[in-house]
Amino acid sequence: MELYEYTVHELVEKLEKREVTSEEITRSYFNRIKEKDPEVKAYVSTLEEEAMKKAKQVDEDRKTGKQVSKFAGIPIGIKDNMCITGTKTTCSSKMLENFVAPYNATVIENLNKQDLVYLGKLNMDEFAMGSSTEHSAFFKTHNPWDLARVPGGSSGGSAAAVAADLAPWTLGSDTGGSIRQPASLCGIVGLKPTYGLVSRYGLVAFASSLDQIGPLTKDVTDSAMLLNLIAGHDDKDSTSIDMEKKDYTKSLINDVKGMKIGLPKEYIGEGVNEEVRNAVLAVAKKYEEMGAIVEECSLDVGKYSTAVYYIIACAEASSNLGRFDGIRYGYRTEKFDNLKDIYKNSRSEGFGPEVKRRIILGTYVLSSGYYDAYYKKAQKVRTVIKNSFNKLFEKYDILLSPTSPTTAFKIGEKSNNPVEMYLADSCTVPVNIGGLPAISMPCALDSKGLPIGLQLIGKAFDEEKIFRAAYTYEQNTNFRENKPQ
Amino acid sequence: MTISKDEINHIAKLASLNLSEEEIERYTVDMQEILQLANTINNVNTDGMNETIGSNEKSNVLRKDEVIEFGNIELLLSNAPSKDEGMFRIPKVIN
Numbered sequence: 001m002e003l004y005e006y007t008v009h010e011l012v013e014k015l016e017k018r019e020v021t022s023e024e025i026t027r028s029y030f031n032r033i034k035e036k037d038p039e040v041k042a043y044v045s046t047l048e049e050e051a052m053k054k055a056k057q058v059d060e061d062r063k064t065g066k067q068v069s070k071f072a073g074i075p076i077g078i079k080d081n082m083c084i085t086g087t088k089t090t091c092s093s094k095m096l097e098n099f100v101a102p103y104n105a106t107v108i109e110n111l112n113k114q115d116l117v118y119l120g121k122l123n124m125d126e127f128a129m130g131s132s133t134e135h136s137a138f139f140k141t142h143n144p145w146d147l148a149r150v151p152g153g154s155s156g157g158s159a160a161a162v163a164a165d166l167a168p169w170t171l172g173s174d175t176g177g178s179i180r181q182p183a184s185l186c187g188i189v190g191l192k193p194t195y196g197l198v199s200r201y202g203l204v205a206f207a208s209s210l211d212q213i214g215p216l217t218k219d220v221t222d223s224a225m226l227l228n229l230i231a232g233h234d235d236k237d238s239t240s241i242d243m244e245k246k247d248y249t250k251s252l253i254n255d256v257k258g259m260k261i262g263l264p265k266e267y268i269g270e271g272v273n274e275e276v277r278n279a280v281l282a283v284a285k286k287y288e289e290m291g292a293i294v295e296e297c298s299l300d301v302g303k304y305s306t307a308v309y310y311i312i313a314c315a316e317a318s319s320n321l322g323r324f325d326g327i328r329y330g331y332r333t334e335k336f337d338n339l340k341d342i343y344k345n346s347r348s349e350g351f352g353p354e355v356k357r358r359i360i361l362g363t364y365v366l367s368s369g370y371y372d373a374y375y376k377k378a379q380k381v382r383t384v385i386k387n388s389f390n391k392l393f394e395k396y397d398i399l400l401s402p403t404s405p406t407t408a409f410k411i412g413e414k415s416n417n418p419v420e421m422y423l424a425d426s427c428t429v430p431v432n433i434g435g436l437p438a439i440s441m442p443c444a445l446d447s448k449g450l451p452i453g454l455q456l457i458g459k460a461f462d463e464e465k466i467f468r469a470a471y472t473y474e475q476n477t478n479f480r481e482n483k484p485q
Numbered sequence: 486m487t488i489s490k491d492e493i494n495h496i497a498k499l500a501s502l503n504l505s506e507e508e509i510e511r512y513t514v515d516m517q518e519i520l521q522l523a524n525t526i527n528n529v530n531t532d533g534m535n536e537t538i539g540s541n542e543k544s545n546v547l548r549k550d551e552v553i554e555f556g557n558i559e560l561l562l563s564n565a566p567s568k569d570e571g572m573f574r575i576p577k578v579i580n
Contacts, residue, residue, distance in 0.1 A: 098564075099564055100563065100564060102557070102560040102561055102563065102564070103555075195539075209538070209539045235548075238546040238548075239539060239546075301529060303525075304525060304526050304528070304529055306522065307522050307523050307524075307525045307526045308526055310519065310522070310523060311523050311526070318500060322501075325501075326566060327565070327566075327573055327575060328564070328565055328573055329564035329565060329566075330564070330566075331566075332566035332567070336576065337576070338576050338577075338578075339575055339576050339578050342575070342576065343501045344501050344502065344503050345503065347500075347501050347502055348502050348503040348504070351502075353508075353511075356502060356504075356508070356512075357512060357515055359500050359502065360493065360496050360497065360500060360502070360512055360516065361516065361519055363496050363499050363500040364492075364496050364516070364520075365523070367496065367499060374523060374526075376536060377526055377527070377531065378523075378526055379536035379537050379538065380529075380531035380534040380535070380536050380537075381526045381529045381531060382536070382537040383531070383534045383535055383536065383537045384529055384530075384531060384534060386537060418515050418518070418519060419518045419519060419522055422519075422522070
């Protein structure tokens with residue numbers, strides 16, 4: 001077995017027993033990247049020189065008996081919308097193609113405290129707007145299970161890298177499903193934490209009331225470990241919650257006896273692929289066998305989530321992206337006579353077609369005459385959706401659904417139809433609307449050999465229950481025996 | 486629900502975007518479809534409902550209005566397309 005095939009908790013053990021060095025682990029990943037990334041195309045940029053230097057330094061610290069974190073020297077890949085001082089943060093956009101971050105995101109500061117090693121920055125849909133990573137301004141990322149298919153998005157690079165062993169774990173961001181949907185399509189574990197659990201400082205903003213950073217990992221244990229490293233209050237993000245720090249690995253308990261699981265019937269109904277539906281029903285049965293109580297329930301208003309999401313997310317995006325004016329940073333046009341031209345031409349040349357589409361929609365729903373009918377109304381429907389979730393959580397510990405209504409689709413299949421692409425998020429979007437935590441993990445392969453993901457949704461700040469349920473499912477099944485070729 | 490090319494042009498102006506003729510055509514069609522999806526929210530009864538503005542609304546977060554110096558002006562200016570003597574440089578705005 002090659003070093004790049006191990007989970008992080010296995011690598012940590014090997015480091016503790018002095019069976020391997022960080023240099024060996026890190027080298028193993030860069031060799032793998034050189035061999036495999038030319039076809040997967042997960043990385044926008046790699047940081048080999050810095051990474052090898054850091055790995056050697058950590059090894060030296062360990063050797064000389066210096067106190068180091070157990071994660072010291074473990075490599076990680078970062079979605080290219082999080083700032084690492086002195087490295088490019090492009091958001092896979094021409095607008096930020098040459099932007100070098102002058103400061104660290106808080107998640108990076110947290111990882112630095114543990115001496116993690118950065119392998120590089122991962123491809124994404126431009127400004128995280130998309131569900132296939134086809135909207136990257138640089139190149140498309142391919143699904144390691146079938147290179148003719150998309151890895152999902154927007155954290156497609158982060159998911160493909162873990163699936164193809166190009167990183168042991170990665171960070172992504174999730175605004176409407178951008179961690180969970182690619183995790184599902186690539187057969188790995190992706191967690192969207194509760195809104196407010198992880199600081200967004202240094203994450204390039206898309207839709208601020210929905211964005212959340214989270215881990216993409218090979219298994220549930222690694223997911224809990226990485227959440228431990230990044231969760232916590234931050235003065236620099238006023239929406240991050242000041243609460244006692246938890247150790248999520250304590251929730252890795254192989255037991256769901258008596259746990260109440262709701263199965264919203266709308267997510268196994270119309271619009272969901274039959275193989276996906278059957279796989280999720282099989283998961284429900286498995287949970288019953290393991291002692292959980294599974295009941296069908298209803299989240300009727302959930303069906304309006306996609307509409308609410310696109311109104312709110314685009315409104316916030318149009319406002320957030322107003323800062324790109326070609327003055328302080330980012331792309332500047334060469335065609336201008338006056339200030340107004342710099343704004344207009346820099347934005348028109350720097351943003352790609354999907355970003356412009358969303359800015360237009362967002363500007364429209366916020367404009368005079370439409371604000372009440374769209375934006376205000378959507379915020380009220382958001383309240384209705386949140387209330388419906390709260391009601392379900394009075395009765396159930398967690399909810400079970402598919403992560404994506406289909407498995408990975410072909411590159412180009414949906415790229416000309418925005419609405420069809422938007423519906424790829426229909427199972428994940430309600431969770432962001434509610435600000436809730438949810439995990440996606442693989443549960444089966446379809447007849448084409450593509451991974452199917454299940455989604456477990458929890459109450460706000462109750463990551464423990466979804467970790468427990470996910471861990472129990474993982475321990476009693478064997479999906480990880482499947483690997484992309 | 487129809488949306489005209491003129492409306493798309495107006496919105497593009499508000500958003501500081503220049504759109505090509507081709508882009509206007511394209512976004513006019515796309516917006517029709519997207520707004521059709523968006524309009525489904527009118528089926529939800531929201532009488533007496535408050536708006537949800539953020540995901541967690543426990544309380545307003547206040548802090549003292551204190552200046553914290555970043556300390557490295559050069560670094561902050563390093564990404565500017567045009568700069569001069571520690572300042573961002575823009576075309577003349579007053580005649």
